[in-house]
Amino acid sequence: MPQEYQHSPHGSSALVGARAYWLYLLPSPLVIKLLWSVLTTNFAKIAFTAAALFFFYSAAHLTRTTLMRLHHAASQPSSRPQKLRDYRLWGAIYVTVGVLIVMFMLPRALPAKLLMAAVAFVGYWLMYGLPPRQKAPDVDYDGMPNATREAIKAAFADLEQIQTLAQPLRSHDKQLADTLEKVVEQSYTIMDLLVENPQDVGRARRFLNVYINRIKEILQQYLKLAQHGKADNLRQRLQATLEEVEQAFRDKKSQLLDDDQFKLDTQLAVLDEQIKHEN
Amino acid sequence: MQTSPSPKPESDGVLPQGFKTLLGALLLTISIGFMSLWGLFS
Numbered sequence: 001m002p003q004e005y006q007h008s009p010h011g012s013s014a015l016v017g018a019r020a021y022w023l024y025l026l027p028s029p030l031v032i033k034l035l036w037s038v039l040t041t042n043f044a045k046i047a048f049t050a051a052a053l054f055f056f057y058s059a060a061h062l063t064r065t066t067l068m069r070l071h072h073a074a075s076q077p078s079s080r081p082q083k084l085r086d087y088r089l090w091g092a093i094y095v096t097v098g099v100l101i102v103m104f105m106l107p108r109a110l111p112a113k114l115l116m117a118a119v120a121f122v123g124y125w126l127m128y129g130l131p132p133r134q135k136a137p138d139v140d141y142d143g144m145p146n147a148t149r150e151a152i153k154a155a156f157a158d159l160e161q162i163q164t165l166a167q168p169l170r171s172h173d174k175q176l177a178d179t180l181e182k183v184v185e186q187s188y189t190i191m192d193l194l195v196e197n198p199q200d201v202g203r204a205r206r207f208l209n210v211y212i213n214r215i216k217e218i219l220q221q222y223l224k225l226a227q228h229g230k231a232d233n234l235r236q237r238l239q240a241t242l243e244e245v246e247q248a249f250r251d252k253k254s255q256l257l258d259d260d261q262f263k264l265d266t267q268l269a270v271l272d273e274q275i276k277h278e279n
Numbered sequence: 280m281q282t283s284p285s286p287k288p289e290s291d292g293v294l295p296q297g298f299k300t301l302l303g304a305l306l307l308t309i310s311i312g313f314m315s316l317w318g319l320f321s
Binding site: 056 | 306316318
């Protein structure tokens with residue numbers, strides 16, 4: 001069976017790596033200049049060159065980590081867009097500031113210095129792109145009762161916050177982060193079902209008003225304790241609870257879908273009866 | 280035998296992505312690379 005083609009918008013790993021390292025390579029003459037300035041003890045040049053290098057290599061680091069993250073996310077298809085830390089705007093700003101510092105050391109007129117900084121910004125934008133604008137979930141709130149609208153909005157906000165809180169967790173507790181990711185995935189599926197059928201909100205009121213918010217609060221408290229190294233004995237309980245929550249959300253999703261199936265079944269039966277009656 | 284659809288080059292509708300990357304690399308080379316070299320010899 002042919003594999004479905006999945007195009008990574010950020011290219012192959014090798015290409016991503018080459019593009020990411022280009023920014024490390026370009027300012028290398030400044031390293032020689034810094035060493036030369038140190039040998040000749042020219043403190044002004046040391047300060048300016050070191051500052052320019054700081055901005056260039058910070059930009060390079062931010063860009064490389066963002067590109068690798070985007071590439072990794074693109075190679076792992078998900079049913080919904082993933083929220084990623086995208087530092088390309090900072091990368092572009094750091095590159096621009098670095099070029100301004102270099103230009104400050106050169107005997108050129110101010111417009112030429114500004115023009116070169118602008119060239120660097122445009123170059124960065126063309127080569128690496130800039131982060132897409134954050135878009136609110138595409139929900140049609142028209143015709144929903146106020147309470148439902150507010151509950152759905154609050155739940156979406158809580159889910160976004162849970163995702164943001166879970167990001168630092170991924171680097172040191174993959175198991176917990178994965179479980180949390182599954183919970184969030186199930187939550188979004190239920191939210192989609194509720195947005196499509198707002199009349200079902202009554203049957204999922206506790207899910208909307210209580211559970212998502214409670215998960216967010218527990219996660220906030222856990223991360224706070226973990227920062228002070230006092231969350232070790234809570235970790236297993238949190239893991240077990242999240243697994244139970246994921247199963248409960250899975251059941252809730254099935255229940256909502258079963259109800260829809262039942263409604264459709266009834267409608268079909270009624271239609272069937274009407275057609276028979278007409279004949 | 281069925282084959283997968285061939286990859287289409289990414290583009291935002293104005294310029295192909297490959298061209299944008301090359302142009303970006305050129306602009307960055309001028310603004311960072313050449314200016315750093317100039318800074319080295321100034």
